[in-house]
Amino acid sequence: MMRSRILRAVLLAIPLVCCALAPAIAQEELKIGGIGPLSGGGTAWGLAVQRGVEMAVDEVNKAGGLKVGEKTFQPKLIMYDDQYTAAGGRTAAERLINLDGVKFIIGPIGSPSALAVVPITNQAKVIVLSNGYAREILKNDSGSPYNFRAMNSNIEFGPAMVKWLREHHRELKKVAIIVPNDATGQAILPTLGGTYKENGFEVWSETYERGTKEFMPLLTRMLAQNVDLLDLNSNAPGEAGLLLKQARQVGYKKTIWQVGGPSVDEIVSIAGPLANGFLSYDVFDFNDPSAKAFVEAYRAKWSGVINAQTPGWYNATKILFKAMQEAGSLDTDKVRDSLMKIEGYDAGIYGPVTWGGKSDYGVAHQLLNKFWITEVKDGAPHALSVLTPEKK
Amino acid sequence: MFSTTVLGQVFLNGISLSAIYILIALGFTLLFGIMKVVNFAHGAFAMLGGYALYYLYGVLGLPYLPAILLSALGVATAGLVLEALVFRWFYQKMFQSMIGLLGLNIAIVFTCVVLFDVYERSIPPAVDGVLVFGDLIIPTDRLLVVAIAAVVLLAFWAFMSLTSYGLAMRAAAQDVEIAETQGIRTALIYKLAFFVAIFMAALAGGIYAQIYALSPFMGDRPLMVAFIVVILGGMGSIPGAALGGIIFGFGESFLSTFYGSAVSSFVSFGAVIALLILRPWGLLGIPE
Numbered sequence: 001m002m003r004s005r006i007l008r009a010v011l012l013a014i015p016l017v018c019c020a021l022a023p024a025i026a027q028e029e030l031k032i033g034g035i036g037p038l039s040g041g042g043t044a045w046g047l048a049v050q051r052g053v054e055m056a057v058d059e060v061n062k063a064g065g066l067k068v069g070e071k072t073f074q075p076k077l078i079m080y081d082d083q084y085t086a087a088g089g090r091t092a093a094e095r096l097i098n099l100d101g102v103k104f105i106i107g108p109i110g111s112p113s114a115l116a117v118v119p120i121t122n123q124a125k126v127i128v129l130s131n132g133y134a135r136e137i138l139k140n141d142s143g144s145p146y147n148f149r150a151m152n153s154n155i156e157f158g159p160a161m162v163k164w165l166r167e168h169h170r171e172l173k174k175v176a177i178i179v180p181n182d183a184t185g186q187a188i189l190p191t192l193g194g195t196y197k198e199n200g201f202e203v204w205s206e207t208y209e210r211g212t213k214e215f216m217p218l219l220t221r222m223l224a225q226n227v228d229l230l231d232l233n234s235n236a237p238g239e240a241g242l243l244l245k246q247a248r249q250v251g252y253k254k255t256i257w258q259v260g261g262p263s264v265d266e267i268v269s270i271a272g273p274l275a276n277g278f279l280s281y282d283v284f285d286f287n288d289p290s291a292k293a294f295v296e297a298y299r300a301k302w303s304g305v306i307n308a309q310t311p312g313w314y315n316a317t318k319i320l321f322k323a324m325q326e327a328g329s330l331d332t333d334k335v336r337d338s339l340m341k342i343e344g345y346d347a348g349i350y351g352p353v354t355w356g357g358k359s360d361y362g363v364a365h366q367l368l369n370k371f372w373i374t375e376v377k378d379g380a381p382h383a384l385s386v387l388t389p390e391k392k
Numbered sequence: 393m394f395s396t397t398v399l400g401q402v403f404l405n406g407i408s409l410s411a412i413y414i415l416i417a418l419g420f421t422l423l424f425g426i427m428k429v430v431n432f433a434h435g436a437f438a439m440l441g442g443y444a445l446y447y448l449y450g451v452l453g454l455p456y457l458p459a460i461l462l463s464a465l466g467v468a469t470a471g472l473v474l475e476a477l478v479f480r481w482f483y484q485k486m487f488q489s490m491i492g493l494l495g496l497n498i499a500i501v502f503t504c505v506v507l508f509d510v511y512e513r514s515i516p517p518a519v520d521g522v523l524v525f526g527d528l529i530i531p532t533d534r535l536l537v538v539a540i541a542a543v544v545l546l547a548f549w550a551f552m553s554l555t556s557y558g559l560a561m562r563a564a565a566q567d568v569e570i571a572e573t574q575g576i577r578t579a580l581i582y583k584l585a586f587f588v589a590i591f592m593a594a595l596a597g598g599i600y601a602q603i604y605a606l607s608p609f610m611g612d613r614p615l616m617v618a619f620i621v622v623i624l625g626g627m628g629s630i631p632g633a634a635l636g637g638i639i640f641g642f643g644e645s646f647l648s649t650f651y652g653s654a655v656s657s658f659v660s661f662g663a664v665i666a667l668l669i670l671r672p673w674g675l676l677g678i679p680e
Contacts, residue, residue, distance in 0.1 A: 181653075213613050214604075217648030217656070220398060223401075250401070251535075269512065272516070
C-alpha cells in the first residue's frame with residue numbers, strides 16, 4: 001500500500017519536474033555558421049575558426065545562454081570545410097543560408113573563399129565576420145553592408161611592420177615575396193610589394209601552385225637574385241614552414257620573416273632548429289599573463305599547438321554576441337548597426353573594439369587589433385615589439 | 393642566371409627530386425603492372441608510412457634504419473587486411489579499382505584525421521646539415537634519400553629479375569591464365585606483389601614525410617607524382633618508373649629554377665598530355 005502511494009507520488013511529480021525544467025529546455029537554438037579550411041594545407045587555420053568560435057559558444061552556454069531581448073538563446077556552431085577555395089566557400093555559404101537557416105557567419109579565413117562568400121551573404125542580409133587579405137572583401141560594389149573583417153589584413157599590419165623593419169634593419173635592400181598563384185597571392189603582391197617599395201626596398205616576386213612541397217628549385221632561383229630578405233607573407237602554415245626549411249637547406253643565410261600568417265608554432269614544428277632567428281607577424285602573445293585564462297580554457301578541451309588565430313575568432317564571436325545583446329534582437333540590420341556602435345567593448349583579448357578602414361575600403365568595417373612581432377629563439381617565439389594599426 | 397653554380401645546384405636538386413619520385417612511383421607501377429589496379433589509395437599508404445616512422449623513430453627513438461624498415465613492414469602487414477577486404481575484389485578491374493580505391497583513400501585519410509589531428513608535424517631528420525662543394529650546397533638528408541633510392545631500386549630489380557617469385561610476378565603480369573596453367577599460384581603472387589607494393593609506398597612515404605612534413609593530407613602530392621611518373625615511363629614498367637622519375641625530377645628542377653613553377657607545371661602536364669596522345673603506353677611501356 002505504502003509502496004503504491006510512493007509510486008503514485010513519483011508519477012505525479014514527473015510532469016511537475018518537466019514543467020520546472022521547461023524554460024531551460026525551451027531555450028531557442030541560435031545557429032552560428034563557421035567557414036574555414038578543415039582539410040589541406042590551411043587546416044590549422046580552419047581549426048582556429050572552429051575552436052575559437054566553440055570556446056565563445058561554450059562560455060555563453062555555461063553561463064546559461066545568450067540573453068537577447070526577452071529571450072535566452074543557446075548558440076550552436078555549424079561548421080563547414082571550404083578547403084581554402086572559392087568553390088568550397090560558396091558551397092558552405094549557400095548551405096548555411098539555405099539549408100541551415102543561419103543568419104550569422106564567422107569566417108572564412110582565406111581570400112578565395114571570402115571573396116566568394118561575401119556577395120552571397122550580403123544579398124541574403126547575413127552578417128559575416130571574416131578574415132582574408134584581399135582588399136575587395138570590404139571594398140566592393142555592394143559596399144559591404146553586412147560583412148566585416150575581424151582580423152587585420154596586410155593593409156593594416158603590413159605598413160607598420162615594413163616601417164619597423166626599415167628602422168631596425170637598415171642593411172636590408174632587396175626582398176623576395178613568394179606567393180601562391182591564387183586570389184590570396186594576387187591580393188598580396190601589389191599591396192605588400194607596394195609597401196616595400198614605398199620603404200625603399202627592391203622587390204623580387206615569384207608564384208607557386210598551392211599544395212607544393214618541393215621549393216628547392218624555386219629557392220635556387222631566388223638565391224640567384226641576391227635577395228637579402230625573404231618574406232613568407234600569407235602562405236599557409238605548411239607551405240611557409242617548408243619554404244623556411246628548404247631556404248636554409250639551399251644555403252640562404254639572410255633574414256626570413258613573415259608579414260602575414262601567423263603560424264609561428266606550426267613553422268617551428270616543420271622547420272625545427274632551422275626556424276631559429278625567424279621573425280614573424282603574430283596576433284597573440286600566449287606568454288603574456290593576460291592570456292592565461294584563454295590558454296587554460298583551450299587546454300581544457302584540446303591538446304597540441306594552439307593556432308595563433310584562435311583567440312581572434314574567439315574575440316570576433318564574443319563581439320558578435322555582444323552586438324546581438326546590445327541590439328536586443330537577432331534582426332541582422334539591427335545587429336549590424338549595433339556592431340558599429342560597440343567601440344570600446346573589451347572581449348578580453350585585444351582590448352577595446354576599434355573599427356577602421358574607411359579610407360582604404362570606403363566602409364569602416366575593419367576591426368583593428370593590436371599585433372606583435374616575434375622572433376623564434378631556441379624553438380619558441382618571443383615578442384620583440386607590440387604594434388597597433390593606424391585608424392584611417 | 394645560367395651560371396655554373398646555379399646549373400650545378402639545378403643538377404643536384406634534380407638528382408634528389410628524381411630519387412624521391414622514383415621511390416614514390418615504384419609501388420604504384422608494380423600494382424598496376426601485375427594486378428591492373430590503379431591504386432588511388434597509394435598516397436594514403438605513403439601517409440601511413442610517415443606516421444609509422446614518426447612514432448617508431450621520432451617518438452620511440454629506434455635507430456633510423458630499423459625504424460624505417462619496420463614502419464614499412466608494419467604498414468604492409470596491416471595492409472594485408474585491406475587486401476583481403478577491399479583490394480582483391482578489384483584485381484584485373486582497372487576502372488572499378490580507380491573509384492573503389494579513391495573511396496578507400498578518403499576513408500584512410502579521415503580516419504587518420506580523427507586519430508592524429510590535422511596539424512603538420514615534422515619527423516626528426518636522420519642526418520642533419522648540408523654538404524658544401526665550393527658554391528654548391530646539398531642537404532645531407534637529400535643525399536640519404538638518393539642512397540636509399542639507389543639501394544631500393546637495385547634490390548627491387550634483383551628481386552624481380554633473379555628470384556623465382558620475381559619471375560612468377562612477371563609471368564602473372566604478362567598473362568594470368570597462362571601463368572596459372574604453368575603452376576603459378578596467382579592468389580599468392582598477388583598477395584606478395586601487394587605486400588611489396590605497399591612496403592614501397594610506406595617506405596617512400598616515411599622518407600617523403602621526413603623531408604617535407606607529415607599530416608593526414610600529405611598523400612595527395614605523392615599520388616599525383618606517382619601518376620605522372622608512371623604515365624611518363626609506362627604503366628606497369630619498372631624501368632619506366634625509374635626513367636619517368638628522372639625526367640620529371642630533372643625537368644622540374646630545371647624549369648622551376650629558370651622559368652618558374654607555373655611554366656614547370658605547364659610543361660610537365662603538357663608533356664603528359666602529349667605522351668598520352670602520341671604514345672599512350674608511355675616511354676618504356678608495352679602497347680596492349
